[in-house]
Amino acid sequence: MIIMAEHAGFCFGVKRAVDAISESLKSHSEVWTIGLPIHNPQEVSRLESLGLRVAENDSEIPDGAKVLIRAHGEPLEVIERLKRRNIHVEDMTCPFVRKAQEKAAMLSREGYYVVLLGDKNHPEIKGITGHVEDVRNSEVIADEKEADNVQYHAKTALISQTTQREERLERIAGILVGKSSELRVCNTICKATAQRQEAVRELVRNNHVDGVVLIGGKSSANTGKLRDILESEGVNVLWVEDEEETEQNSEWFNDKIMVGIAAGASTPEWLIDKIKNIIAAKQEAQGVLIH
Ligand code: SF4
Incomplete structure (x- = not known):
């Protein structure tokens, strides 16, 4: 199934x-x-x-x-x-990314030290940094450890890469509140990301899946986050980019009756359909009842 x-x-x-x-x-x-x-x-x-x-x-x-x-x-x-x-x-530019760019531009103009939570090598973070008024008055942090090293500033703004997880943003805000007299926290995490993250949690928690096939590019940050969530739920994950990779991992399907399918926000529908058909064919060949 x-x-x-x-x-x-x-x-x-x-x-x-x-x-x-x-x-x-x-x-x-x-x-x-x-x-x-x-x-x-x-x-x-x-x-x-x-x-x-x-x-x-x-x-x-x-x-x-x-x-x-x-x-x-x-x-x-x-x-x-x-x-x-x-x-x-x-x-x-996605309107949600645009919002993060505008917040960074506005708060840096207002004299806030801008802390961007995200991956400093990711183009979205480079683009947001490129809207900060004075880049010397900003920094990018990846996690709680780096948040611990942020210096005190009278006014600090925390802005998130759209694909971050809300729990992490909350924890980082908790760390930075002690490093500033005034902390502005902008939740610029986009709903699409949160929806896909919640959907994979529900997929695993509400169904007895034997494993989840995650479809998406290996360099896709949002797909990587879905993999992290699935693994933290203790589920067996097969992350594939295309039909060929799905075929190459035929053995993975051997003992799986109920297979979940999840896909990152950059995965086209036509590719999801193709891989879904391959999985259905494998299950049919194994005599598993198709849903
Ligand atoms: S995940 Fe999609 S909708 Fe969300 S900010 Fe990125 S491009 Fe926009």
């Missing part, structure tokens, strides 16, 4: 950006993004076959080209540089 997590696959922000790229490619032979538009190699290949070009940085993009800013957003200076070069910019 197969049971799907209630919320799985493309979130609002990713769907909006991918739809905009597909739409743009109907009228442009080439459309550029800076960095991968989505942490899912299969969807990127599909878009590349239609004319998507992925640049490592803005200097690679030819003058006059069309660029879509991906859902993760970009630092302000990058967007300004593109516009100076007569590059047509369509900004598809």
